[in-house]
Amino acid sequence: MTGYVFLLVASVAVASVSQLLLKVSADRPHRGFWREYGNPWTLGAYGLLFCSTLLTVAAFRGLAFKNAPVIESLGYLFVLILSRVFFREKITRRKLAGNLLIVAGVLIFYI
Numbered sequence: 001m002t003g004y005v006f007l008l009v010a011s012v013a014v015a016s017v018s019q020l021l022l023k024v025s026a027d028r029p030h031r032g033f034w035r036e037y038g039n040p041w042t043l044g045a046y047g048l049l050f051c052s053t054l055l056t057v058a059a060f061r062g063l064a065f066k067n068a069p070v071i072e073s074l075g076y077l078f079v080l081i082l083s084r085v086f087f088r089e090k091i092t093r094r095k096l097a098g099n100l101l102i103v104a105g106v107l108i109f110y111i
Contacts, residue, residue, distance in 0.1 A: 004062035008071045011055035014048050016078035020086060021045035066110070073106040 025041035036042070060068070076099050083089040 004059045007059035011052045012075045015052040018045045018048035070110050073103050
């Protein structure tokens with residue numbers, strides 16, 4: 001079971017990195033539709049999102065569906081931390097409170 005939990009956590013981490021790549025692409029100017037959606041950042045992000053989906057499917061082979069929301073909520077924390085590390089975004093009290101409310105809500109629902 002721990003291997004399946006690891007697969008789901010890895011899936012969430014990969015999806016979080018995918019979101020960061022999409023932000024990098026969105027912050028850059030593009031000269032047309034095809035260059036906007038066909039650039040390496042966007043294609044890489046979509047590729048990682050596909051890999052994340054495959055990891056999630058593999059994880060659900062050994063996990064009950066009721067366990068997934070708890071682990072999936074880690075994605076919000078991963079994005080918050082990765083945005084701080086790579087984009088130097090400030091972690092404000094409001095962002096932190098929002099993330100903690102999301103995780104607390106999922107945990108309460110799970111219990």
